[in-house]
Amino acid sequence: MGYTLDIDTGGTFTDGFVVKDGEARIVKVPTTPHDLTICFLETITAAADVFEVSVEDFLFDTDIIRFSNTIGTNTIIQRDGSKIGLLVSKGMGVIAPTQDGEGKSPLIEADMVIELGEATDSSGIIRDEPNVSEVLKAVQTLVDRGARGIVVSFGNSHLNAANEHAVRKMIKAEYPRDYLGSVSVFLSSDISARGGLVERLNSAVLNAYIHAKLARLLYKAGEDLRQKGYRRTLFIGHNNASVARVAKTRAINTYNSGPAAGLLGAREIGALYGIENLISTDMGGTSYDIGYVRGGQASYALEPDVEGFPCNLPMMAIQALGTGGGSIAHIEEGQLKVGPQSAGALPGPACFNLGGGKATVTDANLVLGVLDPDFFLGGSMKLDVEKARQVIQRDVAQPLGLTVEEAAAQILQTVNRGMGQAVAAVARNFSEGEELAVVAYGGAGGLHACGIAAEAKTPKVIMTPFSSVSSAYSSSLMDAGHLYYSRVGMPLSETMDCDKLDSLIEAKWKEAVRDMRGEGFDEDKLSGELQLFVRKPSGDNDVLITAPLGFYRQKDQLNEILSQAKAALIEAGEDVTEGLYLETIAVMAQAQVPHYQMQTLDKASAPADAAIKGHRPLYVASRSDFIKAPIYDREKLGRGSVVSGPALVESDKTTILVLEGWKMTVDQFNNAILEEV
Known part of the structure; x- marks a missing residue:
């Protein structure tokens, strides 16, 4: 059997999970927001490197590549999608997303919406057919105003889509594909067969809005693979926990596909222990995503909110908070706030030394000794402690009259409190007495897992050895x-x-x-x-x-x-x-396509203390001082190893902070179980 590779692009890092003959390796590279195909290919290069083969040999022997990305989400957030023209039934123009309550650019400009004289009644009977000359005049107007795609969304088209199909046929006859001036046409009835006038229109508009950018990315990624000798299909992650080739992927299906995969992975982890009730938490550089599994079923939204737009395209339900390692700490009306603004991958936190000049959560973790400046991502990126201290002093400590360490501790307490309250709110979905565990993952998940669990009063946290790339690991469980x-x-x-x-x-x-x-x-x-x-x-x-x-x-x-x-x-x-x-x-x-199977460990041959690789000063907020904390090598902790806090557990991809009053146990699956003592 050849390699399998799963890639998940986040806002700060792009993760890879690569398997060969049951042996799993993980890789991380910085996300390149200006062109995601760059970090996509860099992940493939990193995956080949860990198995010490050339990229060409690696791709020749790779059975499957699955790819999840955030380009759809980011396009909606940043409002840099395609210019869309919208054709609707008489009276529907008022529900078009031509305004934005937060002051962002609307998805569609007001003059890009045209109402047509057609009608289908509530029984699905066509009352008025669209007029050819009216349709073509409207389309020409939208094209002249710069439309790069046309959305057709008529009332009751979920009951009878004939009028929408007729309009598409008229447009394609006038603008055939082999003409340079041809435009893409998107029908709401193709996107959703469910009712809900506003929700169906929004689903179709969002799909069209992100379509062109996503298509360019995915087809370029596929072409880059072919040029390097990959002979198989590039599979794209969908938010319904499956994967499909690019040509059969609708843009809206990729929205939140990475976090959706993570939720599937959490369910599989729970199944190892016979636990059917779980909360999944994913803390990366940009966001904190929460989902849950209840009775073995992953949380599902039938009418999801997609970045503020109600839709009726069902997808796994993920609550996203604007808090991650890159979240910016600032003072607002005398109060410390963290996020939702993020330094992202570029310029990143100040300590990355890539041009970032604002205090972030990562800077706070570095100042307090949670992160090792010389061992971030296994030493592949050096962190600048002095720059982190300077921005925290300027942005937080000085305005609040605190020391740098006190300010950094308050940043972490603010983050843990906010995320803990969000987890506690999700926990209220479960009945009292039901066994409940939190599966924590993401590159920053281990840094905050105990602190968040303490705030949420969820006393058991499970972290896999792949927690820093958990969405990529979870993607390996997806079928076509x-x-x-x-x-x-x-x-x-x-x-x-x-x-x-x-x-x-x-x-x-x-x-x-x-x-x-x-x-x-x-x-x-x-x-x-x-x-x-x-x-x-x-x-x-x-x-x-x-x-x-x-x-x-x-x-x-x-x-x-x-x-x-x-x-x-x-x-x-x-x-x-x-x-x-x-x-x-x-x-x-x-x-079914190849899945990774979790391996089991033999009993540890050495005590946990044998895995201590050194000590460093760690600030403990409850003592308002630094202590000499042991640092454990995660790779040397075997089955049955127990680490008591305060302590740090490091791997080349992530760090776990075991707080005072907590312990970490390595179990038979090499998972880290964090529990209050």
Whole structure:
């Protein structure tokens, strides 16, 4: 078996998780925000280097590359996506995202929205067809105003998409693909088969807004790979916990794909211990992402908020806080604030010596002795302690009348308090008495895991040896797959129209077989399941239930699904006495690709103290002073090793701070278990 490589691009670092014959290695390189293909290729070079082979030999022997990135998220945040023209039904112009409450540039300029005279009623019946001359005049106007893509979003198109399809056909006839002036056309009915006028429009607009930039990145990454001899498919991470080739990836499906992968990894880690209730936390250089697993099911949002825009494209639910290692500490109205502004990868924290001039969380950790200036990322990047002290003195200590160390400690306390409160809020989703663990990861996760857990009152934290690249590790658990939505609109009961469901599912399965064959998988390699979007007939809340493909033909399976749906609706606050309604289905088709299997360790042959590689001054806030703290080499801690805090545990990719009153135990899976003593 050859290599497998999973790459996740974050705001500060790009992570790689590479496996050969069960041996896993991790690599980190700085993210290059001006061109993510640079850090993508640098990760591949670093992966080849750790196995001491050339890039060409490495790629020749690589079975699969999976790639998750933040370009969609960053494009929306930075408002530097494509200029979009929007065609809508009469009266829908008022719901277009032409204004932004935070003062950012809107997704669409007001003069780029044109209403057309067409109509589909609430039963899906076409009342007015679009007029060719009106459509082409509108499109020409939008193109003349600079549109690089056209979104078509009509009322009730989720019930009948004929008018949207007709408009696309008109546009493509006038602007065929082989013309330089051709424009991309995006239909809301292609993006979502679910109801919700605003949510469906937003989903389509966001997809179009990030499409061009993402397409350029991914196709260039694929071409760079081919030029270096890679012969297989480049798979792209999706936010539904699957991967697909570039040509079958919609831009909106990549939003938050890295954190979504991390949530899947947390679920797998919990399964090692038989724990079905988990909170996942990912602290990187730019953000702190929180998700949860309840009863073995990852948190899912049916109507996610995408950077402030309500959408109806289901995806794994991740709460993102603007706090990470690069978060900037500043004084606001006499109070210390940390984030959401970040120094990012460039210029980065002041201690990176790359031009950053503001105090950050990383600077605070360095000043307090948590980080070793000569061993950051295994010594590949030297940190400047004096610059860190200078910016903290200027930006925080002096305004608050504190010493530099007191100011740095307050920065960390502020961060831990804010993130701890967010974790505690998520923990309230679980019933009292349920076993609950936190899976902490991210490059900065180990620095703050104990502090956050203490604030959140979650006494058990699990950290894998791959925690610094956990989204990349979690990506290695993803299979190739596609999700196909179809409107159903009928009661969910023992008397339901099974023939209609057979027809809908068969049509989507044929699409799946065709598309998965393009991924390199024959039909006999595919597995499938259904996602059911269920509500009561007059209800406002959908719930998502997974089911076998033919559940409705098996009475026991149907009854089980009915029971699950009723329980979920009752939990959502709905009265289900009037029956259940199957609004939409989604057919998920997957093919298994290579996964990493967690290895087990033999019992440690030496006591934990044998792994101590030295000591250094560590500031302990409760003592308001430095102590001489032991530094443990993470690689030398074996199964059963116990480290009591205060102490530091270092690897070449991350550092774990074990606070006073806490201990860290290495278990049979080489995971670090942090617990209050």
